[in-house]
Amino acid sequence: MADKGVDKGAGKGFWGFVWNSESKAFMGRTGSSWLKILVFYTILYVFLAMFFFATIRMLMFSLSDTKPTYQDRVERPGLSHTPRSEKEEISFNMNKRDTYEKYTNAIKDLLASYEDGHQTEELKYMNCGEAGEPGPSIDRANEDGEEKKACRFYKSWLEDCSGLKDDNTFGFRDGKPCLIVKFNRVVRYTPTAPKNASLPEALQANFDPNRIPIHCTSKIGKDKGKIVEIKYFGFGGFPLQYYPYYGKKLHPQYLQPLVGIKFDIAMNELVHMECKVFGEDIDYSDKDRYQGRFNVKLRVSNE
Missing domain, CATH: 1.20.5 (Single alpha-helices involved in coiled-coils or other helix-helix interfaces)
Structure with a gap:
């Protein structure tokens, strides 16, 4: 079937x-x-x-392997500080090393390449001025294809913020912490110094046409009385002889100029600070808190 x-x-x-x-x-x-x-x-x-x-x-x-073809979307300059803060706050007890050790370690890591012994090779480094002596921008664009020498910048120029005077505690042990501030790198960018009249009154007396100055103030009015003193070390800003930066291939040893800022503030108080740089081509944006400025909250405890 x-x-x-x-x-x-x-x-x-x-x-x-x-x-x-x-x-x-x-x-x-x-x-x-x-x-x-x-x-x-x-x-x-x-x-x-x-x-x-x-x-x-x-x-x-x-495409060029030495400079970006398009960088019009790069916000410049970005301003950053070390140590970085969580939620913009740096809080520690000056009598307890473990509360500030992570901050001092971050600064030590940053300054490692600024040691004198790392800048000895004459074929890779050159002197572009002594500390406190800003100079004009050094344009070496006609050397395309050639590796550029890096301007020396010694961490000893940061004085109280170098760690050399206080066993690498950068003021934290004494309750007067340092922040190390720098511009972010932008290839072939040279900042333009501000006009004297556009500066805050506190900066006008020390105006230098070859320096991008930086200034820190209280973010909110009620904190003004909590600030005892703010000191700036290095060049007191960003000297133009360190610009422009030519990229990793042409400028592999490049050292960004640094500014050490030492804060002496009231103990056991939260102080809101704002630090800004000033230049003709420097703008500030509410969308980017690090464009030309940064905010930080500081609390130093001794209890």
């Missing part, structure tokens, strides 16, 4: 599709048809591969 539900032609129909002995067709195509389609797709994919390779080569030829 024949099995019900079995299509006897199903298997024959499938195998007949795979190989048709009458037309000599494999899966519906004859040998010549398969050859034509194989040749067509081979030519197509070879063309697409060559087109892709050619476009990539054209793109690579249009």
Whole structure:
């Protein structure tokens, strides 16, 4: 008795599709048809591969390996400080080393490349001025393709914020903490010094056309009386002779100029600070809290 539900032609129909002995067709195509389609797709994919390779080569030829072709979306300059703070607050007890050790370790790591012994090679480093003596920008664009010497910057120039005077505690042990401030690197960017009249009154007496000054004040009015003294070390700002920066390939030893800022504030009080740099091409943005400025809350405890 024949099995019900079995299509006897199903298997024959499938195998007949795979190989048709009458037309000599494999899966519906004859040998010549398969050859034509194989040749067509081979030519197509070879063309697409060559087109892709050619476009990539054209793109690579249009790019420079020493400077970015487009950097108009880079916010400049960004201002950052070390140690970085969690939720913009640096809080510690001056009598308990473990409460501020993470901050001092961060500063030590930053200043490691500013040790005198790391800047001895005359082929890689050069003197661009002594501490406190800002100079004009050094334009070396005509040396394209040549590795640039880096301007020396010794951590000893940071004086009270160098760690050399207080066993690398950078003022934290004495309740007068230091922040080390720097510009973020932007390739071939040279900041423009401000005009004297545009500066806060506290900076006008020390105006220098070859320096981008920095100034810190209380963020909110009620904290003004909590500030005893703020001192600035290094060049008192960012000297122009350290700019521009030419990128990692041409300027591998580049050292950013640093400013050490030492805060003497009321004990056991939270003090809101704002530090800003001033220059003709420096703007401030509410969307980026580190564009040309930064805010930090400081609390020094002795209890």
